[in-house]
Structure formats: C-alpha cells, structure tokens
Amino acid sequence: MGTFKIEGGHRLKGSITPQGAKNEALQVLCAVLLTAEKVTIDNIPDIRDVNKLILLLSNLGVKIQKNAPGSYTFQADDINLKYLESEAFKQEGSSLRGSIMIVGPLLARFGKGYIPKPGGDKIGRRRLDTHFEGFMRLGADFRYNREEYFYGVEAKKLKGTYMLLDEASVTGTANIIMAAVLAEGVTTIYNAACEPYIQQLSNMLISMGAKIEGVGSNLLKIEGVDELGGCTHRVLPDMIEIGSWVGLAAMTRSELTIKNVSWENLGQIPDVFRKMGITLEKKGDDIYIPAHEDGYEIQSYIDGSVLTIADAPWPGFTPDLLSIALVVSTQARGSVLIHQKMFESRLFFVDKLIDMGAKIILCDPHRANVIGHDFKSTLKATTMTSPDIRAGISLLIAALSAKGTSTIHNIEQIDRGYERIDERLRAIGAKIVRV
Incomplete structure (x- = not known):
C-alpha cells in the first residue's frame, strides 16, 4: 500500500x-472492439484504471501499438472470445468498473458478451440493471451466475427498438449505444445520458460510420449499420x-x-x-x-x-x-x-x-x-x-x-x-x- x-x-x-478524461477514455477504449480496422486514440491518461482496461483488451486479443505518451493504435481483428470464460478474465474484469462497457461492443459484433461483477469505488450501490435491460430490449438473452457473480448476454442478431431508460446512466447509455450501432433497424434511446463523454463517444462512432442523431440531447436515434471502420480520436481534458x-x-x-x-x-x-x-x-x-x-x-x-x-x-x-x-x-x-x-x-x-x-x-x-x-x-x-x-x-x-x-x-x-x-x-x- x-x-x-x-x-x-x-x-x-x-x-x-x-x-485526458478518465471516464471518456474508458468508453472509447471499449469502442475499438466494434471494428476490425485500426483505431488511434490520443490524449489517453496514464492512470491505473485505464491501464488495466488496455491490458484487458490486450488479453482479449486486441493488437496494441503505443505511438507516443498518451497515444495508442488498436486493432481488434483477431479477438479471442474464449478468454471471456477464463479464470484470468474473471479476476481482471472484476477489478475494474469500466470493464462493464466491453459487453455492448462484444454483443453487437460477436453475438455474446460476458463480465464478472465489476469493481471500482466503494461509494454505494452502483447497479447494472440499465445496461442489461437495454441489451434485452435489443433482443439479447440475459443470464446471471449468482455463485460466481458472472453476467452474460447473447443474441444471434440485435434488433433496434424504442427504450426509455430507467435512469440516465452514463456507462449504461454508452454500452447501449455501442450495442445499437450494429443492430438491425432503428434504436431510439430516451432519457439517455448526455455528458460530454457520451457526446465524444457518439462523435467517434459517427466518424467510424455509425448513424446517430440527437448527440448532446437525452433523445438519441441510432440507425444500425452492417460494420464500422477505423478512425482517429482525441480524448477531452x-x-x-x-x-x-x-x-x-x-x-x-x-x-x-x-x-x-x-x-x-x-x-x-x-x-x-x-x-x-x-x-x-x-x-x-x-x-x-x-x-x-x-x-x-x-x-x-x-x-x-x-x-x-x-x-x-x-x-x-x-x-x-x-x-x-x-x-x-x-x-x-x-x-x-x-x-x-x-x-x-x-x-x-x-x-x-x-x-x-x-x-x-x-x-x-x-x-x-x-x-x-x-x-x-x-x-x-x-x-x-x-x-x-x-x-x-x-x-x-x-x-x-x-x-x-x-x-x-x-x-x-x-x-x-x-x-x-x-x-x-x-x-x-x-x-x-x-x-
């Protein structure tokens, strides 16, 4: 200590x-899982939580190149989904609250996403219902292993829908957006969080080819696309x-x-x-x-x-x-x-x-x-x-x-x-x- x-x-x-903004970095790092093309992100803070997520992405099979202090290029073209069921993942994923946001991209692109109960600050209850209710509305099946505190969602193909979030959760909104950009049809999210970090994530996804309307408001309309491409993104202060x-x-x-x-x-x-x-x-x-x-x-x-x-x-x-x-x-x-x-x-x-x-x-x-x-x-x-x-x-x-x-x-x-x-x-x- x-x-x-x-x-x-x-x-x-x-x-x-x-x-660079910690909360934005955790979101946009998870978004690299949505494409097989290279994604370069600048102004990434060199802090424990962010470095843990970068390591988790590496263990998941993401190729990572450090260009300069705070600048990395990621390529998720050979993801090892078996890692999600390993003991190493259960330990590493549970030590980081932000790890929950890998579920949306994995579900959207590969049809399944798993996560152990995430850690983070001990500041009170921080429930995950908003995340998983959003995934289920998009057509995913949800399961929860109470003995191991392990969550999972699976779907052959996500389908767009209308949803009114029970709370304006920032990480919940980010997760649902990343799932919806590759869903079939149109997804409407009302009571969405609209923090600058969510705006940054949305604009990054738009630069990758996503179709998102209403950025900066609490009403988002997302038209799903078949695939996303690479991009360059800079994290806010x-x-x-x-x-x-x-x-x-x-x-x-x-x-x-x-x-x-x-x-x-x-x-x-x-x-x-x-x-x-x-x-x-x-x-x-x-x-x-x-x-x-x-x-x-x-x-x-x-x-x-x-x-x-x-x-x-x-x-x-x-x-x-x-x-x-x-x-x-x-x-x-x-x-x-x-x-x-x-x-x-x-x-x-x-x-x-x-x-x-x-x-x-x-x-x-x-x-x-x-x-x-x-x-x-x-x-x-x-x-x-x-x-x-x-x-x-x-x-x-x-x-x-x-x-x-x-x-x-x-x-x-x-x-x-x-x-x-x-x-x-x-x-x-x-x-x-x-x-």
Missing part, C-alpha cells in the same frame, strides 16, 4: 495541464481534474493557470465554484485563478437562505466534484449544504476532515452542512487513508492546505484517476513525497 507524505501550508504557483485544480488553488490561496481546459465542455463547473466565491478568469482556453489573499465568500440565495450544492445528471453539476466542493468550503466565509444524491457512501470521508478541524455536520449519508473557517484557523495535519478516488484527491487538497505534515495511505486509489499527481504537484511548488 503506497503512501504520500505532504508538508502543507505552502503557496503554489505556475501552470498545470489537465490529463478531464473536467474532474480541472475542478480539482480549481479547488486546490482556492484552498492554498495560490495563483494558478489551468491550461487547455475546453471551456465549452465544462458545463456548470465554473459557475458552481464562482458561487463559492472563487474567482475564475477565462484566458483563451485556459482558466486563470488569482491568489485569494482575502479568502472567498459563499453566496447565499436571493432570499438569504443557505446555498445548496447538489449533483445532477448533465448538464447539472457532476457528482465527482462534490467532494472537492465540500473540502473547499471548509475554508470559505459562510456555510453551504452539500447534497450528494447519487451515492450513499460518498460523504463518509468527512470524518477525516473533522479530525483535521473542519466544521462539518453530517446530516445523513447524503447531506453535509459545512461552516467555513475563513482561514482564521487552518486545518491540522493528520494521518488518513484514501477510501476512493474523489475522496482521496479531496483529502490530498486538505493536506496541502493544512499546517504540518500529513500522511495519506492507500494512494493507489488516487493513482486510479490522477496521472503522476505527485510529480505534477511538485512542479508547481507542492511539498509531496511518494513513500
């Missing part, structure tokens, strides 16, 4: 470039990492520039941070954050009531940044209610912040009331364990702002989502060492 030692209380300065750096700058009262953020794909993220009193300036495609010498003040609603920051499906505020908003609010002027609607275990890391001196009332598994210190007292260094990716980066930001030296264990969780984070933070002045 790896560990970070962090000496907090130092101002940072300089610029930092966000990595990671909006979650961008939000993390905004929070880091505010908490450490540092002057930072976040480079090449793709402003048009940030949605409400800049506005939510502005409501927390943080100054963000748009300079070209960069975000400039001045040093907040006088701190930052949380806005109230027009009637004077306490601001609530809650997650919602896109274009609402992404749930992956609620942990960042929470930790940033611990040093604000004023108070805020953080409402995490989607996952019932994601706020349980606040006890670590309370140990550091933060004023937080955990109302229930979904809501926390935070009363900011306004930098009149700093957080205190402590020893912590990272429970998941987003809580881990939040605790790291807290440690960088705290007085003294903090220790964070289980940093493999942070490495799952953030590329060479210690090296990149040291480049802007952070005192952080990987033990």
